[in-house]
Amino acid sequence: MSLSERKEKILRAVIDSYVDSCQPVSSADIQANYLSALSTATIRNELAALEDMGYLDQPHTSAGRIPTASAYKLYVERLMPRRELSSSELEIVSKYFDEKISEIDDVLRSTAKVISEITNLTGVACFTNVGEAIIGNIRIVKITSTLALVIIVTDIGVLKDATVTVPSDVPEEYFAKASAFITASFGGHRIEEVRNPERLICEIKDEFRDLFDTILEVLRGYLDDSSENIVLEGSSKLLKQPEYSNVGKAREMFEMLESKEKLVPAISSKGDLGLTINISNDGEDGSPECAIVTANLTTHGVNIGKAGVIGPIRMDYSKIVSVLDYISKTIEDLPVAKKFDKDN
Amino acid sequence: MSLSERKEKILRAVIDSYVDSCQPVSSADIQANYLSALSTATIRNELAALEDMGYLDQPHTSAGRIPTASAYKLYVERLMPRRELSSSELEIVSKYFDEKISEIDDVLRSTAKVISEITNLTGVACFTNVGEAIIGNIRIVKITSTLALVIIVTDIGVLKDATVTVPSDVPEEYFAKASAFITASFGGHRIEEVRNPERLICEIKDEFRDLFDTILEVLRGYLDDSSENIVLEGSSKLLKQPEYSNVGKAREMFEMLESKEKLVPAISSKGDLGLTINISNDGEDGSPECAIVTANLTTHGVNIGKAGVIGPIRMDYSKIVSVLDYISKTIEDLPVAKKFDKDN
DNA sequence: TGTTAGCACTCTCGCCTCACGACTGCCAAT
């Protein structure tokens, strides 16, 4: 079903105004601020038609209109203007990305912070499913008489290392040899392949058997708690939004943000698109009424994760999409990204 | 100023009742639920006296009494009962600590979770000021042609490691020698001593000069962002407390929780006591009206950090102190703690 | 046929009032 140009203009006006003020939009508002060439009566007729088509809602007879979820979807797909970032927004981005960033964790954190600061909503960033990372190099380093550190280098960077206990009488040279063997076994494989370890290597030397199993366990550990890898910034900003001035709604929202179990699927849904917009109406699955917009992050072509924004359904999609686009590009070219080259 | 036994009983009743219900407590309430032997008139007289002494407040003439901050202080010091944990509470603790915990991060996270779950408030845990950690062993490990990992082992565990860029032509053997030299230079010193590096060593071999400076920079990095080391769990639980049913108050609170700059001093104040109770009244320094109770965490005698609870001033101090006590003891004996022994 | 002015109608919101009831403080009796 396609809309006349005038209907599109009016619908856009309703959305823009409502996003800005969170107040139902009246025909007079539209005339005063967006389309002064039309009379309020004409606008009213069009509003009534748009309501029939399912794009608008009316809280009660003597109130203005508010956009429905379908209206937002249409807005994102066809109606919204593509913006450039303002200079103050560009400044915020460079504030966080110009300073030296030395760890991939910092990339995620800065990304989430920038998003939050520019949009005044909650910024979120997470690693790609760590199971898909390709193992490059595994080093076991003895650090005390009974402890060793397992360092796993992958195409998306160095994983958070794990400590393992080892017998105190193992000489350091052993670990050098073991590292080489282990790297030979796992190198080039995706982490999730450890679920079927028998495919990894034909024969395991007996002397490395224990260590091999330990490393397997460590790798499985990464598969289990991908939850650790979510960064949230600016959750408190949600409390500034009128949608959550009701404490009950606010609590639903914060409970979702806190429970990674709910958050992970919400963020990673619809995997591979460049941009995902996920508008969830209240009640359908216990999740609060909110919208999540995420973009994939890549550096030099390697997918490292996702970043986006969480907020009420009423948000400035135009601005958000621009910001996410710009940040994606910024990260694509980040100098720090060199460290993720597969030159190991 | 000392209170008669009856005044103490009444004050305790007021606090217990108010903590439970968040409603002003009337003389009739006290008679019905705590002290049926006394008449309401007598209780009223005592209440008036306690109000004169500054322990109680009256929101308005026809309301009951609520405890003041001094009342809570007195309660914690002398009035409150010392409890044992209930069996369901003990179950929660063992749920989080019986499963294998392999990293110090996990200790903090579990601690915060347990506290939050038992108290229904926000649990917090953090490392001791990392500057006081004593360096044991520093290893530099080459992981790609241009990147190396700096692993710093201290008496409180392995620090989150840092990646540094290195010239691609440096042979691996160099790092082994360098690690030995660097360890010799820094070993046994507290991290904060790097502020005056000239005291650390008399002469630096030229070949290690660059690396030495890099490590200095890495160590200084830890001093700067101690903020990373705070774990919060269950912030959303605060929204269940009537104190924060007003969104404005809730936002103040969440903004504090989000800004490590405000949170760190609040948690680490009054350093060395076994238990610190910090009741901050609204407005005095921009921080929200809340109370923070923290305990020191040690394992096998080594101080590793702090843990506690953040919530409204009206909280069940008796329960909280018991929980913190019990958790402290649990962590003191955690098997995982062995890895912090200074045997390196 | 599309657009517009005018008007009656609807519904929310804030305001006011008022009566209820929760507690207290005080006084007089024990």
Next chain:
DNA sequence: ATTGGCAGTCGTGAGGCGAGAGTGCTAACA
């Protein structure tokens, strides 16, 4: 010193009312 009784205070919630916002509809007009 304690207690019952009672008058007094004050917050709270219900109900009513008027203003104002915004609509839908109708009739006129291009």
